[in-house]
Amino acid sequence: xxxxxxxxxxxxxxxxxxxxxxxxxxxxxxxxxxxxxxxxxxxxxxxxxxxxxxxxxxxxxxxxxxxxxxxxxxxxxxxxxxxxxxxxxxxxxxxxxxxxxxxxxxxxxxxxxxxxxxxxxxxxxxxxxxxxxxxxxxxxxxxxxxxxxxxxxxxxxxxxxxxxxxxxxxxxxxxxxxxxxxxxxxxxxxxxxxxxxxxxxxxxxxxxxxxxxxxxxxxxxxxxxxxxxxxxxxxxxxxxxxxxxxxxxxxxxxxxxxxxxxxxxxxxxxxxxxxxxxxxxxxxxxxxxxxxxxxxxxxxxxxxxxxxxxxxxxxxxxxxxxxxxxxxxxxxxxxxxxxxxxxxxxxxxxxxxxxxxxxxxxxxxxxxxxxxxxxxxxxx
Amino acid sequence: xxxxxxxxxxxxxxxxxxxxxxxxxxxxxxxxxxxxxxxxxxxxxxxxxxxxxxxxxxxxxxxxxxxxxxxxxxxxxxxxxxxxxxxxxxxxxxxxxxxxxxxxxxxxxxxxxxxxxxxxxxxxxxxxxxxxxxxxxxxxxxxxxxxxxxxxxxxxxxxxxxxxxxxxxxxxxxxxxxxxxxxxxxxxxxxxxxxxxxxxxxxxxxxxxxxxxxxxxxxxxxxxxxxxxxxxxxxxxxxxxxxxxxxxxxxxxxxxxxxxxxxxxxxxxxxxxxxxxxxxxxxx
Numbered sequence: 171x172x173x174x175x176x177x178x179x180x181x182x183x184x185x186x187x188x189x190x191x192x193x194x195x196x197x198x199x200x201x202x203x204x205x206x207x208x209x210x211x212x213x214x215x216x217x218x219x220x221x222x223x224x225x226x227x228x229x230x231x232x233x234x235x236x237x238x239x240x241x242x243x244x245x246x247x248x249x250x251x252x253x254x255x256x257x258x259x260x261x262x263x264x265x266x267x268x269x270x271x272x273x274x275x276x277x278x279x280x281x282x283x284x285x286x287x288x289x290x291x292x293x294x295x296x297x298x299x300x301x302x303x304x305x306x307x308x309x310x311x312x313x314x315x316x317x318x319x320x321x322x323x324x325x326x327x328x329x330x331x332x333x334x335x336x337x338x339x340x341x342x343x344x345x346x347x348x349x350x351x352x353x354x355x356x357x358x359x360x361x362x363x364x365x366x367x368x369x370x371x372x373x374x375x376x377x378x379x380x381x382x383x384x385x386x387x388x389x390x391x392x393x394x395x396x397x398x399x400x401x402x403x404x405x406x407x408x409x410x411x412x413x414x415x416x417x418x419x420x421x422x423x424x425x426x427x428x429x430x431x432x433x434x435x436x437x438x439x440x441x442x443x444x445x446x447x448x449x450x451x452x453x454x455x456x457x458x459x460x461x462x463x464x465x466x467x468x469x470x471x472x473x474x475x476x477x478x479x480x481x482x483x484x485x486x487x488x489x490x491x492x493x494x495x496x497x498x499x500x501x502x503x504x505x506x507x508x509x510x511x512x513x514x515x516x517x518x519x520x521x522x523x524x525x526x527x528x529x530x531x532x533x534x535x536x537x538x539x540x541x542x543x544x545x546x547x548x549x550x
Numbered sequence: 551x552x553x554x555x556x557x558x559x560x561x562x563x564x565x566x567x568x569x570x571x572x573x574x575x576x577x578x579x580x581x582x583x584x585x586x587x588x589x590x591x592x593x594x595x596x597x598x599x600x601x602x603x604x605x606x607x608x609x610x611x612x613x614x615x616x617x618x619x620x621x622x623x624x625x626x627x628x629x630x631x632x633x634x635x636x637x638x639x640x641x642x643x644x645x646x647x648x649x650x651x652x653x654x655x656x657x658x659x660x661x662x663x664x665x666x667x668x669x670x671x672x673x674x675x676x677x678x679x680x681x682x683x684x685x686x687x688x689x690x691x692x693x694x695x696x697x698x699x700x701x702x703x704x705x706x707x708x709x710x711x712x713x714x715x716x717x718x719x720x721x722x723x724x725x726x727x728x729x730x731x732x733x734x735x736x737x738x739x740x741x742x743x744x745x746x747x748x749x750x751x752x753x754x755x756x757x758x759x760x761x762x763x764x765x766x767x768x769x770x771x772x773x774x775x776x777x778x779x780x781x782x783x784x785x786x787x788x789x790x791x792x793x794x795x796x797x798x799x800x801x802x803x804x805x806x807x808x809x810x811x812x813x814x815x816x817x818x819x820x821x822x823x824x825x826x827x828x829x830x831x832x833x834x
Contacts, residue, residue, distance in 0.1 A: 226734040227657025234648035234704045235663060241701035242670050245681030252684065263684055318565045330566050332820060333573045339816050341763040343781045344805035347788055348580045351595065351798055358579055361596045430573065487676040490765050494788050506676045513680050514770065523680050530677040537672045 246530075253523035259513065275524035283403060286521060291402030293508040293525075296501060297486060299379075299413035300421060305481035307425045312432030312477065313470075317462070319433070320440045331437070334430030342427075342490040349423045350374060350494065373419050377501035379411025380418065414501030420491045428484075432477050439473040440466070479540035486533055505529045577809075584608065584803035591798045607799035611807065623804060625776065626783040630762060630808075633698055633779060637761040640703040642754050646746070648704075649712025650738055654724070670706040676766065683770045698771045702761060708753050715749030716742065752822045759812055780808040 248263065255270050257263045279290040315334065319327055337345060352358045353373040360370030385391065396406040413421060443466065451465050467474075492507040503511070505525055513522030582598030583591040584607050590600070611623045651657065652664050682701055683692070691697035719742055727737040743750070765781040772778075778786065784804050787797070 222734050223655045224657045227651045227655035227660060230647040230651035230655065230738075231657075231663050233644050234709055235666070237644070237700065237704040238666070238670050238706065241682060241685055242673060242678065243666075245678070245685040246673070248684045248688070249681035252680070262688070264688075315565075315569060318562050321559070321562055323559060324562055324566075326566070330570055332817070333570045336813070336816060337573060339759055340809045340812055341765070341781055341805075343763075343765050343785050344808040345576075347784060347801050347805040348576050350788070351583065351591075351802060352576060352579065354592075354595075354796075354798075356592055356595065358595045426572070426576075483674070487674050489676050490785075493765075493769075494785060497789065509677075510679060510770075513683075519680060519684075526677045526680050530674065533674045533677070534672055 249523045250527060252519055253527050255520050257519045258517045259519045260517070263519070271520065275520045276528075278521060279524055279528070280402070283400075287403035289403075289503075289508060290505070290525065291404040292408070292500070293503050293505045294402060295404060295409055295411075296413070296417055297488070297504040300417055300488060300504065301482060301485045303413060303421045304424050304485050305478060307421070308428045308432060308481060309474070309477050311425060311429040313436050313474075315429065315433040316436035316440055317466075320437055331430075331434065334433055336430070337427045338431040343494070345423065345427060346491045346494045349419060353419045371415050373415050374495055375498055376415035377499055379414055379501070381410060381412030384412075414499065416495055416499035416502040420488065420495065420502060423491060424485070424488070428481075432481075435473055435477055436470065439470055443469045475543050476540070479536065479543060483533055483536045483540065486529065486536070580802045581806055584799050584806055586799050588797060588799055591802075592796055604799070607797075607803045610800055611803050621783070621787060621800070621804075622775070622778070623780075623783070623807070626778050626780045627807065629777060630779040630781070633695070633702075633764075633768075634758050634761040636699055637702045638754055638757040640699070641705060641708050641757040642750055644704050645708035645753060646712045646716075646743065646750065647738075648709045649714075650716050650742065652709065653713045653716035654721075654742075655734070667706045667709050671710065679766055679770045682767065686771055693772045693774055693777065695777070698768055698777065701771075702764070702767065705757075705760075708757065711753055711756075712746070712749055715746045719745050748822070751819070755815060755819055755822050758815065762812055763808075780804065784808060 252263050253275055254272060255263065255268050256274075257268045261267055278284070278286045280287070319330055353360075355370075355372045359373070363370040392407060396410065399406045401409060447465060447469075448461060451461050456464065486504075487506055488504050489506040489510070492502055492504050493510075496503045496507050496511075506529060509522045509525035509529065511522075512525060513519045516522075578598045579595065582600055583595060585600040585603045585605065587604040587606065590604065610621065613622075613624055648667075652660065652667070685701075686692040686697045689697075691700070723741060723745065724737050727741045728734075732740070763781065764779075765785060768777075768779050768782045769785070772782070775783075775786075784801065787804070788801055
């Protein structure tokens with residue numbers, strides 16, 4: 171079994187669960203020993219010794235069960251109910267003044283043309299591009315760094331691991347503040363770009379999609395075929411816009427933050443690969459690329475699947491970064507943030523909860539997928 | 551015997567140095583610019599060496615020589631520390647109790663409880679914002695320390711982690727204690743808990759890190775500035791709580807203050823913080 175992620179730092183819901191998950195890929199050897207241990211742990215004690223276990227068992231778990239029920243399970247049911255109402259956040263959501271509106275909130279988002287649908291579609295578009303760029307980049311960079319560092323003749327490996335892992339244990343809010351400073355109009359990035367003669371854009375405020383900029387460079391602008399067709403409140407020209415420049419900052423930031431962590435996943439897995447195998451293939455005359463492609467990569471498959479799926483799960487939850495950059499740049503708004511915005515800023519908790527539930531379903535689906543894949547890989 | 555040719559090693563070292571620089575560089579820029587005046591930081595961000603050094607941002611952070619301002623950093627620091635310590639103590643105590651029961655005690659409904667814990671692991675934190683806000687309102691503890699602490703006091707991940715650690719303790723240890731007449735509580739507290747000290751330390755660090763860095767939940771659980779933590783307070787001034795100028799040195803300094811305590815813990819106790827620290831937390 172495995173867990174959700176991301177990343178970064180806060181109950182970073184992310185960081186913590188990622189740690190649960192790494193074990194799966196990295197310590198397969200240990201897993202194989204686990205069933206024996208399990209048997210040992212569950213050995214039936216004698217009758218006399220079992221006395222009181224029922225009472226103490228419940229005494230021990232009840233505080234935790236109470237907290238999880240009260241602040242996780244029941245609230246989710248309550249929010250599901252609110253997503254079928256017009257609650258504004260002021261009165262008690264269970265009071266009689268709150269009206270149930272059936273599926274109206276969901277319709278508003280999914281198939282009723284208007285501002286809600288347009289914002290929701292835009293949020294989905296933004297997040298889709300975010301996922302499509304972030305996940306392959308962070309996975310690829312992590313794998314590259316792991317392969318580079320995994321060499322027994324190399325010194326200062328420990329130092330490098332520390333440096334690469336550090337960003338992901340720090341606060342995502344603090345990191346975002348630093349990146350906003352780096353990418354501000356007269357900031358470090360634009361100064362560096364200036365050295366090579368490029369005038370950097372105003373990253374944080376720029377809502378233009380990077381693909382749109384490329385199309386424009388080739389003289390394509392607002393083609394009628396795309397502009398006249400809509401999906402989820404957004405025309406097709408909007409859908410193919412690519413990530414906005416503001417979103418690019420969040421992508422770069424996330425890749426920078428998470429690649430070190432995922433590098434450790436791959437390093438742990440690489441160290442499990444027998445050196446004999448690698449040497450044998452070298453003696454057989456395989457080129458370095460062939461060895462990587464045919465020997466190393468297949469052995470890394472479980473870790474690769476894990477890292478990819480953890481990436482997909484965490485990138486659909488990006489929130490903290492958008493909280494800081496989003497108000498200045500609507501082209502960075504994600505469903506997670508839109509749900510917050512609808513509820514806590516527009517006092518439309520019904521619609522906000524509906525967005526949260528659509529997101530919830532998506533992430534749970536990805537998590538189930540992950541658990542299924544991981545189990546298959548570990549039991550092969 | 552394999553060897554590595556010098557030029558291949560050189561490529562590896564070059565890449566390592568390049569990426570190490572990329573990982574370190576933003577922090578250097580951050581700290582350097584926090585010692586500049588606002589115009590200097592805006593005009594010449596790239597140079598990390600402040601010339602002349604300007605301490606006004608740090609003076610404001612520590613409340614030296616400035617009139618009452620919108621930023622009450624000592625209070626944020628206190629809130630962050632108070633909440634993190636309380637939540638960490640609670641999590642370590644409650645998670646390990648539940649983890650032990652799930653690993654070792656045969657009680658009716660154990661499978662159900664374990665299934666429940668596993669199911670809650672899958673719930674993404676970001677969709678809990680509205681539900682938790684609703685519950686805090688219902689219970690009348692919105693915008694209070696209780697409301698900020700209670701929902702954080704237990705986490706399924708920690709229960710799961712501790713269960714895995716308890717499963718590795720030999721049963722014979724407990725049986726010996728029970729034969730000698732110790733109660734279940736005594737066996738747990740005096741015999742088993744000291745054995746899983748590495749697990750407790752890992753959980754302590756992860757809980758502290760998680761609650762120190764927490765942002766989303768604190769943001770929706772409170773509304774008064776007196777409940778600001780370093781993360782919510784910082785997010786608030788970035789969001790436009792300050793009027794004059796960019797105030798980048800101030801923001802960068804406050805961000806550094808948020809990072810440093812975790813950095814100290816990280817460099818001291820790194821081996822417990824590896825992502826592999828949750829090794830074995832695998833079996834569902």
